[in-house]
Amino acid sequence: MPGGERPWHSGGEVESDITRMDDNGASATNDTVLRVSGVSRRFRGLLALTGYELELRQGEILGVIGPNGAGKTTLFNVITGFLRPTTGRIEMRGQDITRLRPDQVARRGIARTFQTIRLFGKLSVIDNVKIAQQLHGKAGFWETLVSAPSFYRKERELERRAMRHLDDLGLADLYAYPAAGLPYGSQRKVEIARALALEPTVVLLDEPAAGMNAYETTELLGFIRRIHTQYGLSIVVVEHDMSLIMRLCDRIQVLNYGRTICEGSPERVRSDPAVIEAYLGGGTTA
Numbered sequence: 001m002p003g004g005e006r007p008w009h010s011g012g013e014v015e016s017d018i019t020r021m022d023d024n025g026a027s028a029t030n031d032t033v034l035r036v037s038g039v040s041r042r043f044r045g046l047l048a049l050t051g052y053e054l055e056l057r058q059g060e061i062l063g064v065i066g067p068n069g070a071g072k073t074t075l076f077n078v079i080t081g082f083l084r085p086t087t088g089r090i091e092m093r094g095q096d097i098t099r100l101r102p103d104q105v106a107r108r109g110i111a112r113t114f115q116t117i118r119l120f121g122k123l124s125v126i127d128n129v130k131i132a133q134q135l136h137g138k139a140g141f142w143e144t145l146v147s148a149p150s151f152y153r154k155e156r157e158l159e160r161r162a163m164r165h166l167d168d169l170g171l172a173d174l175y176a177y178p179a180a181g182l183p184y185g186s187q188r189k190v191e192i193a194r195a196l197a198l199e200p201t202v203v204l205l206d207e208p209a210a211g212m213n214a215y216e217t218t219e220l221l222g223f224i225r226r227i228h229t230q231y232g233l234s235i236v237v238v239e240h241d242m243s244l245i246m247r248l249c250d251r252i253q254v255l256n257y258g259r260t261i262c263e264g265s266p267e268r269v270r271s272d273p274a275v276i277e278a279y280l281g282g283g284t285t286a
Helices: 011-017 074-078 102-107 125-137 141-146 149-166 184-194 214-231 244-247 268-271 274-281
Strands: 032-043 046-057 061-065 087-091 110-112 202-206 234-238 251-256 257-264
Touching: 032 074, 032 234, 032 257, 046 074, 046 102, 046 234, 061 074, 061 149, 061 244, 074 202, 074 234, 102 110, 125 149, 125 184, 149 184, 184 202, 184 214, 202 214, 214 234, 234 244, 244 268, 251 274, 257 268, 257 274, 268 274
Parallel strands: 061 234, 061 251, 110 202, 202 234
Antiparallel strands: 032 046, 032 087, 251 257
16 A cells, blocks of 8 residues: 555454365465466576466465476566566466566565575665665655655654564664674564565565574574564465475475476475475485
């Protein structure tokens, strides 16, 4: 909701909308937030994605896994407008967003993080969050140029909302620190907080646990669960840490060479022969 507060869902509301996946990944509800239909992406002679399909439900946490080069980051880049799909269609709540720019996709309610942290290292934590909020509350050119009273009102509102996000996420004590000076795990959390400042419905997390030790990963797991419940989000997680994926996700997709080779509950995916072969090679048994 540009220029105003968005009515975030409470955890209780989300829980009532979600039906747990069965062994085939099926659900009794069909509250689809994000739909990806027949999406392929070709780089000259290489097909990075082939006929990809997704129906992401309200409040669902979906894991996307696969070996290196399986097409996972390409998928995120296509969904968020950084790459155009060669074929296929992407819809956000029924609206076609296939050809939109990244900023336009963000306005439709999709935010993301990146494999490599992309904070503004010399800026404070709160300024990193405020920059993301400019998408919904930026001042006009003339009111900024002449330092109009409306400019200062909007700046104060941005700061208030940024602090609210940081406080909600347990990061308020870090608000004045330069982002580059924070521990690695805290930088990851600030990056996620900045994504939430876009006021999304769907958040795409690209390898959020990359480079973390076991303690930091466990903290991150709790942090993701917290924002999922607190903000009523639908989340897609690309990750190599199988322990995190298996503990966190309602449903998992497995990509290999740009194709979905398995989809379903963590229990089903863990024992699927095609998944075992993709990760460990032929002839290996569970």
